[in-house]
Amino acid sequence: MTPERRAELVADYEAGVPVKAIAAKHRVHRGTIPKIVLGAGVPLRVPGLSDANRSQALALYEAGCTLQEIASRLGVDDKTVRNAVVALGGTVRARGRRTRFDV
Known part of the structure; x- marks a missing residue:
């Protein structure tokens, strides 16, 4: 990787772009x-969600969004969202079909 590309990658990281997207x-x-x-x-970022995003994740999940939908919205892994929901x-919910909610 060229030094320019490395610098761009680091800039993306510092800007808060999710690692998966980078x-x-x-x-x-x-x-x-x-x-x-x-x-x-x-320095490396602290992994996971901020307290505000954890609360938002729980509220969205309780409103009917799936873990994957919330993860996509917050730019994290669905396991991170699951951990936040459980921690709060x-x-x-059990896997399977669900009623569609508008959130």
Whole structure:
């Protein structure tokens, strides 16, 4: 990867772009991103959701959104959303068909 592309990747990371999106944009494995970022002297972000986004995730889930829909909206993995819902006392629904909600 050229130094210019590395700098662009680091800039994306510092701007808060999700690692999954950076990996797709720069065609690298997401595990490569922390190595490049740390090599540039940039501290790694704390993984997961902020308190505000965790509360938003729970509210959306309780309103009927799926974990995957919420994850897509918040730019994180659906497992991250599931962990946030459970941590805030929510109950994860069984998989399968659901009634469509407008949120």
